Amino acid sequence: MRRRKLKPGTLLGPLPLGMVTCLGQDGRPNIITAAWLGIINSEPPMLSVSIRKQRYSHPWIKASREFVVNLVDEPLAKAADYCGVKSGADTNKFGDLGLTAAPSSMVKAPTIAESPLSLECRIKRILELGSHDMFIAEIVAVTAREELFDKKDRLCLADAGLAAYLHGNYYPLGEPLGFMGYSVAAPHVYRRRMHVLKSRARKGKEAAPAVRAKLGTGQKKPKSRPPDRKQQKNGMG
Amino acid sequence: MRRRKLKPGTLLGPLPLGMVTCLGQDGRPNIITAAWLGIINSEPPMLSVSIRKQRYSHPWIKASREFVVNLVDEPLAKAADYCGVKSGADTNKFGDLGLTAAPSSMVKAPTIAESPLSLECRIKRILELGSHDMFIAEIVAVTAREELFDKKDRLCLADAGLAAYLHGNYYPLGEPLGFMGYSVAAPHVYRRRMHVLKSRARKGKEAAPAVRAKLGTGQKKPKSRPPDRKQQKNGMG
Numbered sequence: 001m002r003r004r005k006l007k008p009g010t011l012l013g014p015l016p017l018g019m020v021t022c023l024g025q026d027g028r029p030n031i032i033t034a035a036w037l038g039i040i041n042s043e044p045p046m047l048s049v050s051i052r053k054q055r056y057s058h059p060w061i062k063a064s065r066e067f068v069v070n071l072v073d074e075p076l077a078k079a080a081d082y083c084g085v086k087s088g089a090d091t092n093k094f095g096d097l098g099l100t101a102a103p104s105s106m107v108k109a110p111t112i113a114e115s116p117l118s119l120e121c122r123i124k125r126i127l128e129l130g131s132h133d134m135f136i137a138e139i140v141a142v143t144a145r146e147e148l149f150d151k152k153d154r155l156c157l158a159d160a161g162l163a164a165y166l167h168g169n170y171y172p173l174g175e176p177l178g179f180m181g182y183s184v185a186a187p188h189v190y191r192r193r194m195h196v197l198k199s200r201a202r203k204g205k206e207a208a209p210a211v212r213a214k215l216g217t218g219q220k221k222p223k224s225r226p227p228d229r230k231q232q233k234n235g236m237g
Numbered sequence: 238m239r240r241r242k243l244k245p246g247t248l249l250g251p252l253p254l255g256m257v258t259c260l261g262q263d264g265r266p267n268i269i270t271a272a273w274l275g276i277i278n279s280e281p282p283m284l285s286v287s288i289r290k291q292r293y294s295h296p297w298i299k300a301s302r303e304f305v306v307n308l309v310d311e312p313l314a315k316a317a318d319y320c321g322v323k324s325g326a327d328t329n330k331f332g333d334l335g336l337t338a339a340p341s342s343m344v345k346a347p348t349i350a351e352s353p354l355s356l357e358c359r360i361k362r363i364l365e366l367g368s369h370d371m372f373i374a375e376i377v378a379v380t381a382r383e384e385l386f387d388k389k390d391r392l393c394l395a396d397a398g399l400a401a402y403l404h405g406n407y408y409p410l411g412e413p414l415g416f417m418g419y420s421v422a423a424p425h426v427y428r429r430r431m432h433v434l435k436s437r438a439r440k441g442k443e444a445a446p447a448v449r450a451k452l453g454t455g456q457k458k459p460k461s462r463p464p465d466r467k468q469q470k471n472g473m474g
Contacts, residue, residue: 001350002383014401038275041366082420129278146239157404164251167394173408183319
């Protein structure tokens with residue numbers, strides 16, 4: 001199996017997409033999309049997000065020591081792209097996209113009401129790593145859209161139609177490959193659980209998404225300057 | 238849009254899957270699968286992986302200050318699951334799965350030859366966060382399978398058929414939704430680039446994967462004890 005050596009780079013994937021909200025100048029809510037984002041601890045639940053110092057949201061997040069990570073589903077993918085390539089210094093992204101800044105439950109940074117699931121975070125530590133500062137935060141509250149709960153009140157995140165980021169592009173998820181432990185599951189357990197997983201995945205696809213951000217449908221473009229080339233080149237990081 | 242509040246939890250996704258390799262007891266190569274994993278910096282390229290102190294790989298990674306993150310494609314998904322639920326203390330995972338521990342280019346920890354892309358990492362810092370220790374590392378080299386390069390020698394990671402982890406389950410990626418900047422692209426640019434992206438995605442699907450780990454096909458189970466329930470419950474973190 002021949003392999004080729006590449007120069008070191010940020011070639012991990014697929015990566016989660018987060019529309020990270022904070023309060024900017026004059027308390028105006030802003031959104032920056034990040035993929036340099038991950039879970040880093042289970043008890044207590046913690047995540048980290050890395051943001052370039054030059055980005056508009058950076059000083060506001062740093063000063064408030066709070067932010068919300070709003071997950072991105074397929075209808076929100078185009079809005080997430082917009083919030084990654086445009087700067088909050090130039091435009092009001094909530095207004096441009098027709099998104100709703102709803103109050104969060106534990107932090108002042110707003111929740112995007114249209115997002116399937118939002119993680120409210122309080123910063124514990126900031127590490128300066130070079131191009132990016134890493135915000136290490138505790139997840140202090142989670143809210144999710146009502147329709148993601150089944151009749152038994154269980155959260156079905158598989159139904160959310162979440163989008164991922166890989167090497168400059170956005171993707172939905174396909175049909176489930178397996179569940180944790182499937183490599184060692186007894187055949188009858190495997191069949192039963194895969195059946196549940198796959199039928200749930202189909203149901204999730206059929207359920208029409210309740211909302212679409214303005215940019216989520218069609219090719220309508222907001223009136224605004226072309227995106228900063230450098231930001232595009234830098235990716236979601 | 239009604240939302241429901243949940244108790245704080247690690248509900249970010251989709252997450253990348255990494256088969257993290259190191260040298261264990263007597264220099265024996267081992268694999269642990271992790272999803273508490275993410276890019277944290279661009280220049281220099283850095284990633285972090287969080288591993289529970291109790292896991293077999295933890296002290297070996299900590300002592301050697303090196304590891305390799307091997308990305309997981311669809312044929313490797315079942316092997317990745319196996320390496321997440323089994324412990325290197327009980328079994329030789331490379332042997333069980335028929336995977337190849339190839340030399341890496343810059344670190345002593347091995348590369349899984351069957352993995353589409355491998356990130357060789359050197360630890361810069363370790364943070365104790367609670368349940369997990371976060372290994373903060375620089376990506377010092379990257380290798381990828383020869384067939385992921387196109388005629389112009391460009392890496393086509395979209396062709397790799399990578400798998401993601403979400404809330405206890407594994408998924409492939411679907412058809413591309415867009416490219417970075419698509420929300421603000423001119424219509425002719427949008428059409429041209431989406432055409433290239435989608436035809437590439439189809440080609441990637443048609444190209445039969447060169448290798449399959451032993452567990453990757455069918456339901457054959459290795460001879461071994463049932464997985465540790467607690468590890469299963471804890472997820473990939």
